Amino acid sequence: MMYKCTNCKKTVAKLEENIRCPYCGFRIFILQRPEVVRRVLAR
Numbered sequence: 001m002m003y004k005c006t007n008c009k010k011t012v013a014k015l016e017e018n019i020r021c022p023y024c025g026f027r028i029f030i031l032q033r034p035e036v037v038r039r040v041l042a043r
């Protein structure tokens with residue numbers, strides 16, 4: 001999972017209980033799903 005800081009808009013990839021932005025120390029994040037590339041076998 002990826003977390004996007006709502007303050008500095010940086011993406012943090014960390015899974016901790018007390019997650020905090022390492023850049024600005026902000027603690028409110030938007031949960032972002034990593035882009036999942038799905039390949040469908042066309043056959």
Ligand SMILES: [Zn+2]
Nearest residue numbers: 005008021024
């Ligand atoms: Zn931040």
